[in-house]
Amino acid sequence: MSPRPRTLPSRSSRFRPRLRAARLVAVCLTVLVPAAPAAAVTSPGATSAAHGDDAALRGRLEALVRAPGGPPGAIVVLQRGPHTRVVRAGVADLATGRPPGPDDHMRIASVAKAFSGAVALALVDRQDLSLDDALKKHLPQLPRHWGSVTLRQLLQHTSGLPDFTESPEFLKILAADPHHRFDSRKLLDFVADKKLRFRPGARFHYSNSDNIAVALMAEAVTGTTYEKLLRELVYRPLGLRDTYLPSGYRLPEPSLHGYDLTDPASPEDVSELFGASGVWASGGIVSTPADVTRFIRGYASGALYGGKEVLAAQRNWVAGASEPAGPGADKAGLAIFRYTTRCGEVLGHTGNIPGYTQLIAATPDGERSLTFTVTSQVNQSLAPERLRELRTLQEDFVCALLKEKR
Template sequence: MPLPRVPHLRLPAGALLAVACLAGPVCAPADASPADTSSAHTASTGADRDHTLHKQLDQLVHAPDGPPGVIAVLQRGDESRIVRAGVADLDSGRPVEPTDHMRIASTAKAFSGAVALRLVDRGALGLDDTIGRRLPELPKAWHAVSLRQLLQHTSGLPDYSRSPEFGRIITADPHHRFDSRRLLDFVAGEPLLFRPGSRYQYSNSDNIAVALMAEAVTGRRYEQLLRRIVDRPLGLHRTSLPQGFEMPEPYMHGYDVQPSAAPEDVSELIGASGVWASGGIVSTPKDMTRFIRGYASGALISPSTLHEQRRWIDGASEPAGPGKNKVGAAIFRYATRCGVVLGHTGNTPGYTQLIAATPDGSRSLTFSLTTQVNQASKPQLLKKLREVEENFVCALLRD
C-alpha cells in the first residue's frame, strides 16, 4: 500500500519501509593482482565472459525502471574483477567506483549478526538468551523471544517500520531524527504475531532488538561495538552508521526510477536514525567485499558458533536473493544452479544490494544497484535481477 506522497516522489510502503548507470564495459583490478593472461585462449575467454557479464548489467541499466548505475565486484582469492554499467551520478556522468559510498540497506542486518555472534563467542550473550532476560523493559508479551529467533526472523515481533505512526512521521518529514533506541516503542502495545520459533517472517524490529541486547550486555553503544569488534578486525575503513541523512563523498547517487518520469535523486531522502541497526549503515563495495568474505567464512567467530549460525530453515531475504533461499542466524544460503554462496540482500530508497561469498570466504560477490528493486514495487525487474545475480554467481564459481 503506497504511503502519502512525499513531494515529487512516489514511495511505496515496501520501498520506504525496507528500513526494508554512459560508461562502457569495465573490468579492472581493485587492490589485487591482474588476471592471468599467460594464454591467448585464456585471455580471450576471460574477455568474452566479461563482455557477457557487462551486457547483462547494461540491460538492467536500460530497462524502463532500471538503475542509472550498477557495479559488481567479483573476487577470487586475491584477484578482483569489477564489472559495471551506467553512472554513479547522472549530473556528472562519472562511472561507479568500488570506493563510492552507498546505503547498504538490510545487508546491515548481517553486521548486527556479526556483533551478536562475536559476543556469543565471548560468552557475553547466549543464543538462547531472551528479551525477558536482557531487555526486561520491553513488553512482557515479548519476553520469551530468544536471540536466535531474532537473528533468524522467527521471533514474531511486529515490524515497527510498518506502524502507521512511524509511516506518518517519516512521510511528513523524511529527515526526522528518531531516537534509534526507542524505535520499538511504535509497536510496544502490540502482541507477537505468532508463537516464537513457529515460523519465519522478516521483520525490521528483530535487528533493533539484537542491537539493544548487545548494548545491554556490554554497556557500550552499538556504533562503538561495530567499530571495535567488526569493522576494525576486518579492515573496513569506509563503513559507518550515521544518524543523519547526508551521504559522505564520493557516493553513488540513488534514484527513484519510474518509466514515465525522469529519475529523481533520493540519495539523501531519509535519515539513518529511523532504520539504525536494521539498515542504516553506509559503506562501499570494497568494504562490503571484505565484510562478507570474513562474515560468511566465520573469520570472526569460533567453529562452534559458526555451526550455530548455519542452522538453516526456510526463508528468503528481502528482496529474495539468487536461487533457492534459506536463512540462518543473520545470513542467508543461496543455492544456485552453479553452487552455494552465503550472504544477504537489502533494498531502500535509491539502492538495492546483494553481498555473497562461498562458505570458506575464498570467493565473493558484491552487487549494487542505484535504484530500489523489490517484489512490491518492481516485480518484473526483480525477477530479471535475480537471474543476472545467479549468472554472476556462476561466473564467480566457475573454474
C-alpha cells in the same frame, strides 16, 4: 554509445515534492539516466578466461541499465583470493556522468542486518551473550509478552516481533519529515502495544524489529554503544575503512547516488531522502562496494569468531528468504542466507531501500565473493518482473564466480 535522454536532477530538487516523498516512504517501508558504456577492471593476476567472462557479464549488466526503467548505475565486485574484478555499467551520478567505483559510498539497506549478526555472534563467541538468551533477561523494559523471544530467534527472523516500520505513526512522522531524527533506541516503542505475530520459533517472518532488538541486547550486555561495537568487533578486525552507521541523512562523496524511477524520464536523486536513525541496526549503515566485499568474506567464513559451534549455529538453515530474495533458492540462517544456484551455494544477504538494491555473497570459506549493487529500488512489490530479471543476472554472476578455475 549515446546516453538515454533523461532530465538530470540536482541534489536540491529531490525534496521539492512532499507528496512524492510521502509516497516513497510508504512504498519503501511497508516492504522494507544516461548510461555510460559499461566498463570492467580486471586485476593483473586474473586468468584469461576471466576476460571472456567479463565481456559477457559486462553486456548483461549494460543491458540491465539501458532497459526502460533500468537503474542509472550498477557495479559488481568479484573476488577470488587476492584477485579482484570490477564490472560496472551506467553512472554513479547523473549530474556528472562519473562511472561507479568500488570506493563510492552507498546505503547498504538490509545488508546492515548481517552486520548486527556479526556483532551478536562475536559476543556469543566471547560468551557475553548466549543464543538462548531471552529478551526479558537483558531488556526487561520491553513488553512482557515479548519476553521469551531469544537472540537466536531474532537473528533468524523467527521471533514473531511486529515490524516497527509498518506502524502508521512511524510512517506518518517520516511522511511529514523524511529527515526526522528518531531516537533509534526507542524504535520498538512504535509497536510496543502489539502482540507477537506467532509463537516464537514457530515460523519465519522477516521483520526490521528483530535487528533493532539484537543491537539493544548487545548494548545491554556490554554497556557499549552499538556504533562502537561495530567499530571494535567488525570494522577494525576486517579492515573496513569507509563503513559507518550515521544518524543523519548526508552521504559523503564520492558516492553512488541512488534514484527513484517512478518517472523513468525524470529520475529523482533520493540518496539523501531519509535519515538513518529511523532504520538504525536494521538498515542504516553506509559503506562502499570494496568494504562490503571485505565484510562478506570475513562474515561468511566465520573469521570474526573462532568457535566452530557458533559457525554451525549460524548455518542452521530454515525455510525463509531475504528481502528481496537472492539468486537461486533461499534458506535463512542467523543473520545470513544461503543462496543455492544452479552452479553451487553462496552465503550472504540482500537489501533494498529507495535508490539502492544490494546483494553480498561469498563461498562458505570466504575465498570467493560477489557484491552486486544497482542504484534503484527493486523488490517484489515495486517491480516483480524486474526483480526476476535481476535475480537471473545475479545468478549468472555467481556462476561466473564459482566456475572460474583456481
